[in-house]
Amino acid sequence: MFAFVIRRIIQSLFVILVIGFIGFAIKHQIGDPVRDLVGISVSKAERDALREQLGLNDPFMSQYVRFMKNAVHGDLGMSFFYKKPTLEVIVKKAPATLELVFVSSLIIIFLSIPAGVYAAIRPRSWLTRFIMGASIVGVSIPVFLTAILLIYVFSVELGWLPSYGRGATVSLWGWETGLLTIDGWKHLILPSIALSSIMLPLFIRLIRSEMMEVLQSEYVKYAWAKGLAPRRVYFVHAFKNTLLPVITVGGVQLGILIAYTILTETVFQWQGMGFMFLEAVERSDTTLLVAYMMVVGVVFVAVNTMVDIIYGLVNPTVRIAGRK
Structure with a gap:
């Protein structure tokens, strides 16, 4: 029975990783976080600096690993509308x-x-x-x-x-x-x-x-x-x-x-x-x-x-x- 439970838990963790990958891919492809965080008066140089600061120029897999590490600690990002952590809103x-x-x-x-x-x-x-x-x-x-x-x-x-x-x-x-x-x-x-x-x-x-x-x-x-x-x-x-x-x-x-x-x-x-x-x-x-x-x-x-x-x-x- 113990081995059966362990197998099910491992399968569940794998499914959660897949869900996280799909979710991050959607977030990565839809919308621009920098555009949502700053106004239209911000210059391109400031936008590029902010993008670098947020790590948005890093490779896709590096951003995904960082996203999953934050998710494990309960950090799923900030809501653009509520200006609060998304987990707190949910x-x-x-x-x-x-x-x-x-x-x-x-x-x-x-x-x-x-x-x-x-x-x-x-x-x-x-x-x-x-x-x-x-x-x-x-x-x-x-x-x-x-x-x-x-x-x-x-x-x-x-x-x-x-x-x-x-x-x-x-x-x-x-x-x-x-x-x-x-x-x-x-x-x-x-x-x-x-x-x-x-x-x-x-x-x-x-x-x-x-x-x-x-x-x-x-x-x-x-x-x-x-x-x-x-x-x-x-x-x-x-x-x-x-x-x-x-x-x-x-x-x-x-x-x-x-x-x-x-x-x-x-x-x-x-x-x-x-x-x-x-x-x-x-x-x-x-x-x-x-x-x-x-x-x-x-x-x-x-x-x-x-x-x-x-x-x-x-x-x-x-x-x-x-x-x-």
Whole structure:
């Protein structure tokens, strides 16, 4: 198991190096840092001196190595617009995005598991047909259209929930959270539902298909033959083995869910990392764009590495296959 973990960590470090190389290449090719730092009145000689001082005349690989060394120490450059370190800007925006992803993940978990299991156990019931039909519709509708529809129904027509913003927040050990205020929860409901609509149909169909396959296996038939209670057969013998592929897909989709917050945060004017990313695009803040890509890439790699390790603990055959 130790060798398996070490291999996964080495692979993750290699992926992070590749992400850093792509990010630095984008930063190197797009925009001119000297032009963004100084005004138009600065002479060419002063620009050349500043370029030399910043090391922009060094070879590409030398600049890349310097960039990665700084990144290891948490220095991803200065934002041209905010005039602050990019990591500081991202950390300030991160709580809004993480809370949105957290609540959306809870919605996905607590709705997809009972719906998927029921659809597998009762495949011909009218409720199963409704669930599967709704999941097809959910997959087909883009998230921004779902968000606009929710705003129209619950904010414009009914007036039950706010349509934009994050609401009131409180500081908890430096973490600005809206989970401890009623107004924060009111503002969080619609964005969370809109964001969860991306992955919820996928997980319902995945759990249903895996559960139906497991229910046809020999050990489940043997459990029925032993006369075990239906609840024990479904949730101990069948559902437990359904979770293996769900854990794998869930780890990958969690990173994708963070990326999808860009559309959701834009519609709801949610002041998170996704909204910050679009603002950085509009302002041509290349340093902040690259820092965002690095942070999201590292989070994505870390989550997938943890999922691989958990999967290896649950299913020993993965470690054996990896060794071969």
